[in-house]
Amino acid sequence: MELTGAQALVKSLEMQGTEVMFGLPGGAILPVYDPILDSPIRHILVRHEQGAGHMAEGYALATGRPGVAMVTSGPGATNIVTPLANAYMDSTPLIVITGQVATASIGTDAFQECDITGVTAGITKHNWLVTDAQDLPRIVAEAFHVATTGRPGPVLIDVPKDVSQSMMQWYWPSSVDDLDLPGYHPSKEVDPLGIAQAATLLAEARRPVLYVGGGVLKAHAHQALRALAEKLNVPVVTTLMARGAFPDSHPQHLGMPGMHGMYTAVTAMQQADLLVSLGARFDDRVTGKVDGFAPHAKVIHVDIDPAEHGKVRRPDLSLVGDAKEVIEALLGATSAPVEGQLDPWWDQLRQWQAQYPLYYDAPQEGQLLKPQSIVEALRDGSPEDTIVASGVGQHQMWASQYWRFNHPYTWINSGGAGTMGFAVPAAIGAKVGRPDRTVWAIDGDGCFQMTAQELVTARTEGIPVKIAILNNAYLGMVRQWQEMFYEERYSEVYLSPDLPNYVLWAEAMGCVGIKVEHPDDVEGAIAKANSINDRPVVLDFRTDASEKVFPMVASGTTNDEIVVHPTQGGRR
């Protein structure tokens, strides 16, 4: 069967089971947009290419399937660089297809030419410049294979216009053996000797902690994790990337560690004699000052990426492998702890939890809304399996702290890259992947202004996401740092609560917009938003800019120097 390169590309995406792609056409990708008309793949036309990338990420994070985005060359391609960098930091499987100028024009500074494989080499797991249409099915199959196996990540396929226009003889690689990837061997056998050593370390530990990262979700290991934690009666912390991997309602869960983590989660790691890192990477936001991180702990590092072992902290035991396989092997090799062995540890943990719970001061009459209370009201007023997306900043930390994540794949967030503007498009992508779920974006006013135009996409495509803006009229996290570390010298952080007028803006984009200023109106507005399912809803909550995120480990300090809420005593 003879096909054009463009037809072969779209057919290859179909062969990979692609049900939806996010994109925006342009000159160099034009040939590929023609066969899309005849394809069962749903195409969602975004308003900015960054939106396409983040939607594909949101889709991937909510479904576990790779997200697919397609854009044109030059500025179309560079506009999707941020989502690629974001997906690379968070190991999200993403397939980005870019148009490219015709092969004969490459290197001539042609109209809308950009060396996008060069630009993205450092922020993709791999990328390809296709020079022959005959290679397209094989390269698409390679791209999906690379993006979804081992440590997942984003990939990019750059397709010159003449390649998509030329003819090829259709085929489909029937197995991995038909791929041309001599240097890629992602599967790692679990070392049985290492598992036995890990079981010994766990049996000897008096103050163990399971340090759970995003890799547990990538490996679909949440059930195995729960079984292991319960069998060993070991406390669990879940990083920002792992929220939902272990239920927040579980009594063994200490919550999120790190810069704005729970006091008990942070301090448990500091006092631990054994850290079992499962698909986590000792990120600086978790460790604080590395030299002072978990100083008494032996470390068992479980990660599928060999390069993560010893990158930040030299492990005492290194287990390279898939988190699920390793956890299941540990389940088989370990036995329940000796009766009472962990009692002193649990007593200590319970004492910390009682002493330093999450805390914020109740609002005084006439004050603006407390942002933490909005997250609580959203949580209590929405279905338990609601998917929550967030941007980056204070609202993100409050969302992670005050939501109760009891299901995996319900937290859609930009962790490693810290990409402001992530929430709206990511929520849209998540809703496309999980139309059965309520999807809330908890966003900041600064973030919302970066990517809000994608609500036009959401309304047009019938994707009823809900957005809660915690509108404190500031770039709040930067304001917090300027308050705490720059003597309250507020530099370029004020935004204005009314400009733009968020309600009018929402309505102009075909959404329902509601402004909420009074505590008495919070519950009703959330109930109304949850009842609307034919269009997106934007709630503009006017929140108190003086609220800061606590606990906090200041940059450059150790986790022992954690600062709790001033009412709880502040600096410890």
Place this chain on the structure above:
Amino acid sequence: MTPEPIERPEADEAHHHVLSVLVENKAGVLSRVAGLFSRRGFNIFSLAVAPTDRSHRFSRITIVVDAASAPLEQVVRQLDKLINVVAISHLNQHEVIERELLLATVVVTDTTSQEVIQLCSVFGAEVVDVGTGELTVVLAGHPDKVDGFEELLGRFVVTELHRTGLVALPKLSRSNAASTFPGSRD
């Protein structure tokens, strides 16, 4: 027990590691390797690359890494994540055949030309081009030998001098010439 800090040795010119990296011979591979070194903050002391087989499917890159810039284990494991990298060997200093090539153009007079030619014959170098008042000489040998030759050439007026950087292969069948790292495949 305090955790063992990750060793970041002091800068030391003498501490170089030789990595022999088999890569797919595809467009952009060298830039991927070089890009990895720059973005991870690893320093390259020298780098040589050429196809290895007649089909030109693979190339071998010999990289001399400045060991002060990063733990070798991290360099190897990060390199191994590049999809186009097929195999990596760390070549042990004492168990390796190392060669480098030097080309130099030397200004000569009737008297000094004989001295240059004599120096060449001592080192096993060759005169490969002769011009008016100039000679171009070539030496292939162990980097130490090339260093010595270069130093002695410095007594003359050298107008051009190029060194290729190191290429290397493990010594054969006496002991473990190449040590393999977890995650690398060869």
